[in-house]
Amino acid sequence: MDEVLGEIGRVLRDELGLSRAPRPEDDLVADLQLDSVGLLTLVVGLEDRFRIALKEEDAAAVRTVRDLAALVLRRREEAHPC
Amino acid sequence: MLSGGPTVPPRHPTLQSALEQAAQSRLGLSFLDAQERETELPFTALYERARRAAGGLRDLGVESGDRVAIILPTGEEFMDAFFGAVLAGAVPVPLYPPVRLGRMEEFHRRTARMLQTCGARVVLSNGRISRLLGVAIASARPPLGLHAVPRGAPHEEQARPDDVLLIQFSSGTTVDPKPVALTHRNVLANVAAIETIVPTDDAQAGVSWLPLYHDMGLIGCLLLAVDRPGPLTLIPPEVFLARPGIWLRAISRKRATISVAPNFAYGLCVRRVRDADLAGVDLSSWRFALNGAEPVAPAVLRRFSERFAGHGFDPRALMPVYGLSEASLAVTFTPPGRGPRTLASGPRELASVGMPLPGIEVDIRGGRIFVRGPSVMREYYGNPAATAAALSDGWLDTGDLGFEHEGELFVSGRAKDVVILRGRNHAPQEFEDALDGAPGVRPGCAAAVGLSTAEGEELVLLVEADGDADAEQIRSLVTERTGVRPHAVHLLAPGTLPRTSSGKLRRGEALRQLQAGELRPPDRVTLVHVAKETARSLLARMRG
Numbered sequence: 149m150d151e152v153l154g155e156i157g158r159v160l161r162d163e164l165g166l167s168r169a170p171r172p173e174d175d176l177v178a179d180l181q182l183d184s185v186g187l188l189t190l191v192v193g194l195e196d197r198f199r200i201a202l203k204e205e206d207a208a209a210v211r212t213v214r215d216l217a218a219l220v221l222r223r224r225e226e227a228h229p230c
Numbered sequence: 231m232l233s234g235g236p237t238v239p240p241r242h243p244t245l246q247s248a249l250e251q252a253a254q255s256r257l258g259l260s261f262l263d264a265q266e267r268e269t270e271l272p273f274t275a276l277y278e279r280a281r282r283a284a285g286g287l288r289d290l291g292v293e294s295g296d297r298v299a300i301i302l303p304t305g306e307e308f309m310d311a312f313f314g315a316v317l318a319g320a321v322p323v324p325l326y327p328p329v330r331l332g333r334m335e336e337f338h339r340r341t342a343r344m345l346q347t348c349g350a351r352v353v354l355s356n357g358r359i360s361r362l363l364g365v366a367i368a369s370a371r372p373p374l375g376l377h378a379v380p381r382g383a384p385h386e387e388q389a390r391p392d393d394v395l396l397i398q399f400s401s402g403t404t405v406d407p408k409p410v411a412l413t414h415r416n417v418l419a420n421v422a423a424i425e426t427i428v429p430t431d432d433a434q435a436g437v438s439w440l441p442l443y444h445d446m447g448l449i450g451c452l453l454l455a456v457d458r459p460g461p462l463t464l465i466p467p468e469v470f471l472a473r474p475g476i477w478l479r480a481i482s483r484k485r486a487t488i489s490v491a492p493n494f495a496y497g498l499c500v501r502r503v504r505d506a507d508l509a510g511v512d513l514s515s516w517r518f519a520l521n522g523a524e525p526v527a528p529a530v531l532r533r534f535s536e537r538f539a540g541h542g543f544d545p546r547a548l549m550p551v552y553g554l555s556e557a558s559l560a561v562t563f564t565p566p567g568r569g570p571r572t573l574a575s576g577p578r579e580l581a582s583v584g585m586p587l588p589g590i591e592v593d594i595r596g597g598r599i600f601v602r603g604p605s606v607m608r609e610y611y612g613n614p615a616a617t618a619a620a621l622s623d624g625w626l627d628t629g630d631l632g633f634e635h636e637g638e639l640f641v642s643g644r645a646k647d648v649v650i651l652r653g654r655n656h657a658p659q660e661f662e663d664a665l666d667g668a669p670g671v672r673p674g675c676a677a678a679v680g681l682s683t684a685e686g687e688e689l690v691l692l693v694e695a696d697g698d699a700d701a702e703q704i705r706s707l708v709t710e711r712t713g714v715r716p717h718a719v720h721l722l723a724p725g726t727l728p729r730t731s732s733g734k735l736r737r738g739e740a741l742r743q744l745q746a747g748e749l750r751p752p753d754r755v756t757l758v759h760v761a762k763e764t765a766r767s768l769l770a771r772m773r774g
Contacts, residue, residue: 163472163502176331178706184713185471185652187331192264192472204328204362
């Protein structure tokens, strides 16, 4: 989990210019103010780093940084089961 | 009046015949993914696949003139669906696919509305996206339903030049989507006019990350490549947005001469592309760096030129252009090889968008830009009232404001209520409706306007509110509901926004007042005030 949270923090800082470290309970839109391009940048960054594919319908389950990290972990287990 | 001189005849009577010709060449498309892996699709294969898709569509019951909605990402399936529909004699209508992690409610509503407006007979998508289309399909009920691109025996219907070739939306919103119907002749005339500026020998490679549901990507890149024919590399828009460096690397690797993008893309490259992304990148082949679909910010062009000069980018390649979906695509082009020309207009610096293309005339009437020529649309599909408002005697009222200076067109503003962000047109209601339920905000008491800044156009919300309203909360709400983050939210005292006598918001005037620092609450209406006004009008009547 920490590895994924770290990567989310890295994309937000390096690619999207967020000045503070995100907290797991931060809402991606309400707290971090990500717009559609910001969300996409985050998704593509995580997909590349963890070699997974997030799906369009995953959006429904993701509100916070923690939700997103949990989703990435789940997809990674499906993609690379050992 | 500005005139581009005599019309050049289209190179092909119909897209069918352009595609047949292209299939004789050894050229084609290539698709890049996020890992920059390449998939080739030669025009020969594209044509054969499209013929089979056309057969499949006829088997499904698609008939000539039927609208075929296409909701697919940039890739081979999109080509099968689009050219398959054309060869089936049907009318393709490309629509936006959903965005990952994007907000689905807005996608459902927008898609349903667009399917209804164009009267789609069938919707083509893939398995992944289809799972998200249930709501829109249930509400729009296309008679032949939702399908993957079908395959059948090769088939090809002949078309006439004045048949409708495709429908594209002028602004992709739930509020007032306007389907622009373009004939083969409209589109191929525009492509032929562009080809008088952009050379057509097959050494001229193109690269595009633009969405294919928008005129600039579809007509200006894809159909131009088929018509010439010329090699074209396509990058999915979401890949570019997340990794802008991929665009510049593709131009370098392909030794591309032509690539077009809206203003924001040039700014995004300056902000987000790092030196590490540019190892070995050489942009010296890029001779036509077209810039259109949203207002051009000269400061962004200068920063782009400075940033990439060390990688061989020639500032004279920058070509601000002007066009709109109602005119197929292109209206004016900056002369190639010259670079941008700018002019101070009050506190703002405007870039010339150049001169009309051959066959196109531009007239300024009362500050408004009117356009006439063979690529102007025939109608808004199924909307005679909107058509009559936009077209008269072959002249298209663009709703844009501008002026002529030394034979070139400058676009200075907009009379129509549209906010253009990242090359996409939005109706202001899209953002105003997103305020529904925000504390302290009454319905109908907010105006969304596009403010031009040094970076380009930005969304600003002018909201009449009471003490309960919170600007940050409103910003989050709009971001959440529309996927667009407002640049600023101004809270105003009730009654501040200018309105017509019938109470309708005057957004253009509100924007003007904002820029001039004149947005102020109304004078308090007192009994004395009312008495004075009454006396004045009585006096006026007596004199009359």
